[in-house]
Amino acid sequence: MAASDTVATPVVEDGRVIDVRLESGGKTWSLAGRSGRAAEERLAAARVADGGVPVFLGAGLGVAVAACRRAGLPVAVADRDAAVSLATGAREACADDSGLIWVDDADPAEAAARIRAFAAAIAPGEPLFPVVHPVHRRLDPAWYGALAALLAPPAAAAPAPSPRRVFPKALPRVLCLTSRFFLLGEVVRACERLGAPCRYLETGDELDRDAFVAMVRAAVEGFRPDCVLTVNHLGVDREGVLLGLLHELRLPLASWFVDSPELTLPLYRPAATEGTVIFTWDLDSIEPLVSAGFPHVHYLPLAADETRFTPRASRDEAHPWRARLSFVGNSMWRKTAMRLAASRPSRLLFDAFASLAEGFAASPCRLVRQYMERSRPDLLPAYAALGTTERQLAFETAVIWEATRRYRQECLTRLLPFKPLVVGDPGWHDSLDGEGRTWSYLPELAYYDQLPQFYPLSDVNFNATSRQMKGAVNQRVFDVPACRAFLLTDVRAQMDRLFEPGREVAVYDGPEELEALAERYLADAPAREAMARAGHRRVLAHHTYPMRLTQLFDVMRQTFGA
Numbered sequence: 345m346a347a348s349d350t351v352a353t354p355v356v357e358d359g360r361v362i363d364v365r366l367e368s369g370g371k372t373w374s375l376a377g378r379s380g381r382a383a384e385e386r387l388a389a390a391r392v393a394d395g396g397v398p399v400f401l402g403a404g405l406g407v408a409v410a411a412c413r414r415a416g417l418p419v420a421v422a423d424r425d426a427a428v429s430l431a432t433g434a435r436e437a438c439a440d441d442s443g444l445i446w447v448d449d450a451d452p453a454e455a456a457a458r459i460r461a462f463a464a465a466i467a468p469g470e471p472l473f474p475v476v477h478p479v480h481r482r483l484d485p486a487w488y489g490a491l492a493a494l495l496a497p498p499a500a501a502a503p504a505p506s507p508r509r510v511f512p513k514a515l516p517r518v519l520c521l522t523s524r525f526f527l528l529g530e531v532v533r534a535c536e537r538l539g540a541p542c543r544y545l546e547t548g549d550e551l552d553r554d555a556f557v558a559m560v561r562a563a564v565e566g567f568r569p570d571c572v573l574t575v576n577h578l579g580v581d582r583e584g585v586l587l588g589l590l591h592e593l594r595l596p597l598a599s600w601f602v603d604s605p606e607l608t609l610p611l612y613r614p615a616a617t618e619g620t621v622i623f624t625w626d627l628d629s630i631e632p633l634v635s636a637g638f639p640h641v642h643y644l645p646l647a648a649d650e651t652r653f654t655p656r657a658s659r660d661e662a663h664p665w666r667a668r669l670s671f672v673g674n675s676m677w678r679k680t681a682m683r684l685a686a687s688r689p690s691r692l693l694f695d696a697f698a699s700l701a702e703g704f705a706a707s708p709c710r711l712v713r714q715y716m717e718r719s720r721p722d723l724l725p726a727y728a729a730l731g732t733t734e735r736q737l738a739f740e741t742a743v744i745w746e747a748t749r750r751y752r753q754e755c756l757t758r759l760l761p762f763k764p765l766v767v768g769d770p771g772w773h774d775s776l777d778g779e780g781r782t783w784s785y786l787p788e789l790a791y792y793d794q795l796p797q798f799y800p801l802s803d804v805n806f807n808a809t810s811r812q813m814k815g816a817v818n819q820r821v822f823d824v825p826a827c828r829a830f831l832l833t834d835v836r837a838q839m840d841r842l843f844e845p846g847r848e849v850a851v852y853d854g855p856e857e858l859e860a861l862a863e864r865y866l867a868d869a870p871a872r873e874a875m876a877r878a879g880h881r882r883v884l885a886h887h888t889y890p891m892r893l894t895q896l897f898d899v900m901r902q903t904f905g906a
Contacts, residue, residue, distance in 0.1 A: 350483060352431040361405060362790065364431045366479070375428065375479050376405055382792040384408040386529050387475065390544040392417060396471040397463045399495055401488050402480025403446075406434025413444060418466045420459045422491055424448045425483050452490035459495065471566075474559075476548040478523070492548070493555035496562070511596065511904040515540040516570035516897060519563060521579040521586075523547050527602060528575060529792070530649050534889035540897070543567045547579050556581065557589055564593055571900055573598045582612050591617055596904050598623060598896055600644055602819075604812055605629055606711060607741055609638075610733050621903055623896060626816035627838050628710055642899050645842060646819055647892045648826035648883050652792060655828035655880065656800040663801055665786065667765035668866055670802040671756060672795065672820065676749035677771030680742055687739035692726045701746035705811050712740040747811035749775075751855075755808045756783070758858045762866065764806065767798070799829040803872065804865055806858075807833035817842060822887050825849065825879030830872040832861060842887065848879040 352375075355363040364375035376383070384404055388411035391398040398412050399420040406429075412419050421438075423446065429435040438444045445462040449455040463472055474495045481488040518535050520542060522528050528544060535542035545563045547556060563569075572590060577599050580586050590597055599616075600623040601608070609615040609622075616622065616638050623644035624630060633641045660666065684697065700712065700720065709715040713736075716723050730736045753775045756764060760782040766772050767786045776783055789795050799805055805824045809817065815837035824831040825848065832850045833839075845851040852861050865872055 350425065350427050352425075352427040354431040361432050362793065364405070364428060366428070366483075368483070373479070375432075377479075381405060381407050383529060385411065386532055387544065387546075388412050388415075390532070391473060391475065394473055394543070396473050397467050399459055399472050399474045400477065401474055401491055401495075402477030403429060403432070403434040404477045404480070406432050406437060408475075409434060409444070410437065413438070413441060417443075418463065418470075419444045420462055420472075421446045422448070422455050422459065422488075423480065424450075424487060425480055428480070428483075452487055452494055455491055456494040476546065478546070478548055481548055489552070489555075492559075493552060496555045496558040511901045512570055513901065513905070516900070517541040517568060518543075519567060519569035519572045520544045521547065521560070521572050521574045523579045527600075530647075530889045531573065531575070531600075531893065533649065533651070534893045537890050538893060540893070541567075543569070545579075553585055556585060560586065560589060561593075564595065569595065571596045571598055571904075573600070573896075575600050576603050577601070577608060577612065577615070580612065584612070584614050587614060587617050587620065591619060595619070596621065596900060598900055600896065601625060601629075602646060606632060607737050607812075609633075609636075610737065619904075621900060623899070626813065627841075628815045632710075640903055644892060644896060644899075645838075645887075646817070646822055647887045647889045648822035650826050650884055650888050653796045653799070653823045653826035656797075659800060665765070665798050665801045667802045669759060669762045669804040669806055669862060670765040670767065670798075671752075671759075671806045671808070672767040672789070672798070673752060673808065674768050675771030675775045676745045676752065677774060678769065680745040680749055683738050683742035683745060687730060687735045687742060689739055690726050690729065693723065693730075693739065696720070696723055697743065697746065700743050701750060704743055705747035705751060708814065710812075710814050712743045744810070744812045751811055752808045755806070755855045755858060758855050759806065759862055761859065762862050765802070795823065796827060799824050799827040803830065803869075804862060805829055805831050806862075807831060809834050809836065821849065822883060825876065826883045826887075828876050828880040830865070830876045831879065832865065843879060843882055848875060848882050850875060 349368050351367040353365045354361045355365060362381060366373055366375060384407035388408040391412055392415040397418050397420060400409055401422050403409050403421050403423045409419055409421060421444065423429055435446055445459065447455040447458050463470065472495055474492055476488060476492050515538060518540055520528050520531055532542055532544055543563065547559060572595055574580060596619045598621050602625045605622060605624055606629060618639055621640040621642065622633060622638050623642050625644065625646050627643050630641050630643060703719055704712055704715045707715050709718065716727060727736060730739060756766065756776055763783055765784050765786060767789055769788060772785055773779060779785055789798055807820045817836050817839055821831065821833055832852065835851045835853050839845055843849050850865060852858055
């Protein structure tokens with residue numbers, strides 16, 4: 345897509361731009377996304393710690409750019425997206441700054457030459473640290489990709505393989521690798537709080553093989569990590585280039601899955617080596633992964649960032665987010681439609697789609713393919729005829745999300761007598777009747793900046809887990825108690841390992857129980873407060889990110905320590 349065709353609309357809160365809504369080619373997405381300004385703040389902290397000359401390939405909101413300049417670093421910005429920089433005000437804010445250069449040359453080679461000349465003049469001998477913004481790269485992949493390759497450090501001759509590094513008994517040095525900022529902020533903060541040296545490296549999705557290898561090799565040679573850590577295999581390429589490089593460098597990889605590994609790992613060839621440890625938030629996925637041949641698989645549940653999701657000293661009863669009962673979550677309308685379209689199903693699969701979703705939701709099967717094998721073998725030839733793993737997984741995901749959509753719609757329909765506040769995507773307008781009378785709507789809130797304020801403002805925070813998770817619990821089960829707020833969530837087989845149902849969180853066994861339970865707890869403030877306090881104590885004692893990283897390091901040490 346052409347950057348010049350992009351319409352950029354700033355999202356302003358409390359007098360500052362917290363995001364930019366982008367429209368291009370009939371598609372809409374956000375510049376900052378769920379992580380908001382917090383992601384850029386953490387990125388800046390990492391760049392300041394490295395020193396050198398940060399080179400921002402795309403200015404984003406301008407938060408990281410400004411933070412690096414405040415820290416005294418010279419900064420280069422390569423950004424051709426005039427509509428975005430106008431919406432954020434980033435370029436105007438640094439117009440008179442002699443310690444910063446902003447380049448937008450049409451020729452990437454000329455832009456790279458200007459950046460190198462600027463760095464040589466203002467910081468002789470200091471290395472360049474390119475940082476590719478994933479959304480800017482989507483706007484103009486050819487320009488940003490070429491510039492990233494031109495600015496990447498030259499690849500050194502590949503060294504002969506050396507013995508695998510012994511994982512240290514002390515806190516390890518961790519290279520956090522990703523293709524986009526997702527949960528890595530919590531991981532980086534946890535490493536910092538533990539005192540484990542950590543470096544964040546975002547590879548993006550558009551780098552060619554040589555630039556990708558050069559970037560990772562330079563980070564390893566400069567930082568000397570004891571392991572590489574990623575979330576959901578983000579940053580791991582599907583062709584096995586990274587796994588081969590880590591094998592050559594004798595570096596172990598820890599990949600923590602907080603989404604279904606069984607719907608992700610089949611896309612990778614290979615997905616793991618002997619040096620890869622898979623951590624999964626879902627206990628039920630361990631046996632299938634081990635049976636599939638993954639050498640090291642361990643359980644590592646989700647956690648809460650208790651420094652961000654914190655109790656509030658008081659509650660503003662007049663706040664527009666104040667609610668007796670609320671729900672935060674996606675309606676799954678658009679997501680389901682997009683996944684189904686990506687699968688390009690046959691007429692047979694399309695016609696069976698609704699009944700498949702209904703049957704899968706009621707079954708104990710964790711994967712749609714398993715459900716079809718047991719209950720709908722007549723559909724297996726059509727499923728196989730989809731041809732590619734990508735199309736098959738898209739169809740499975742669409743069925744799971746449709747099951748989730750129906751489940752959430754039924755739950756909230758039963759809660760309409762309590763006039764819930766529903767926070768999420770616009771698909772909720774098509775899911776529930778009586779908006780403004782029986783329920784109210786609030787657009788999606790920023791995860792880091794707004795949800796910690798939202799949860800304490802509800803008497804009852806209602807949760808309906810994705811049908812993908814037959815036994816596991818989702819992120820809300822940790823975040824709401826971390827705020828010392830009251831949670832009503834669905835029963836999960838793995839809940840007992842994490843919380844004490846009925847004392848630390850309230851649970852329901854099915855939608856038919858919701859009306860009675862909501863009425864009961866809305867009328868009993870002391871019970872809600874007691875349960876919220878107990879849940880908060882549990883989170884602080886057992887479910888923080890430093891605790892999870894300590895558990896992860898222990899497993900890596902046991903696996904590679906001697």
